[in-house]
Amino acid sequence: MSLHSMGLELVETVIYLTNTLICVILAVLVTDAWFRGDHKGSLLYWMIAAWVMFAADVLFASRPLLSPVVARILPTLLVTVGQAILLIGARVNSGQTKVTLVEPIGAVVLHAVLLTVFHFLAPESPLRRVSNGLIWATLAYLSYRGLRQSPPVFWRSYTAPAKAFMAHAIFHLVRTVLVLLPLSSTSEALNTFVAILGDLEVSFFMVALFVGLLLAHLKQRNEQLSSALAEVKTLSGLLPICAWCKKVRDDDGYWQQVDHYFRNHSKIRFSHGMCTDCADDFRKEAEKLQPSDL
Structure with a gap:
């Protein structure tokens, strides 16, 4: 193994460990919010997705210890599973009476097939990263669409979780374009830059998304309490009533x-x-x- 490869692997391991720490903190926060809430609704899916992402980061950080098949397929596929659960949560949060599962399940199955094919037939093909980016960008965009049908606190402000999904989708599209550039096939520096940039984006996306989700749920809860308080104030005090007709x-x-x-x-x-x-x-x-x- 070359010195450059060893350095790159060390940097990736540090980034994966940092992502793992961030993910476990966010997962604990979302789990606490779920336990303190009504134990139903979209928070359940946010919580499950956070722990799935945590598991994916643990596997990414442990790749040198895993078999090649597991290291190349399972961590990446877990990221897709986590994003598919996020999509389900976004649709549940929008209040849809019947949540469509075709896209999230189809994306997981398709990605599992593609990862397996690339591993055994073309492990170094740039199309592997292209397929990753397109699938993740599609799931993020569908999640954005789901939250756009939710209350405004989930999509209106700059810190809203819907904006994090959209930024995530745009990032993966740009990353896919960089992979497809003719220069990327010959420039090792560009490939390294794209790989590290993708690893760092995970941390930014997780923090922006889950902090935005928790803030949105808190704002929504405050709005409900304010509405209930206003209703109580409206109905409090003396109410003149006719002693005969009761009007x-x-x-x-x-x-x-x-x-x-x-x-x-x-x-x-x-x-x-x-x-x-x-x-x-x-x-x-x-x-x-x-x-x-x-």
């Missing part, structure tokens, strides 16, 4: 039925029925009626 007077001085008032000032909706006392009174009045009165 209530609103802030503009108009008298309304109780159900109309609550419908306009809260999310409360009334379903009409008859209580037992009124039912007994109605039955007694009906029994008093003579046949001629019916």
Whole structure:
């Protein structure tokens, strides 16, 4: 092994170990948020994806200790699995009643086949990195589309997770173009630069994405609490009510039925029925009626 190759391998190992540390911190934070939340919804998928990415980084850092087949296929495929789970989480977060799994499952299966074929037939082919980039860019873009259908906190601000997905997709497209440049086939320096840049981008993407997701969930929760507090304040205090017809007077001085008032000032909706006392009174009045009165 040349001195250059040994140096490059050392740099990659350091980057992988750094990514592993970052991933485990983010995974713990997302897991804590999930445990403190309602134990359902998109946070479950964010948590699973974070731990899958952590496992992928552990395998990347351990590649010198693994067999060639495992080292070349499994870590890269785990990244695709993690991004596929992120896509499912983005679609769940958008509130879709039926989440489509065709794209995430299809991407994982396709990538597994391509990685296997490249490993056994063309292990040094640049098309391997091209296929990686295109699949990851596609999953990131689909995740961006999913979050665009979510509440604005997930896509409107510059730190929103949807923006992280879009930046991730653009990065992999640019990286794919760099790999396909004629110069890349002869320039070892360019290949090294692209490889290191891709490894560093993982850290930036993970931090931007998961911190953005946690902030978005926190903002969404604060908005829900603020809305509930405003509703409580609206319904608090004295409410004038007619002692005879039971209508209530609103802030503009108009008298309304109780159900109309609550419908306009809260999310409360009334379903009409008859209580037992009124039912007994109605039955007694009906029994008093003579046949001629019916």
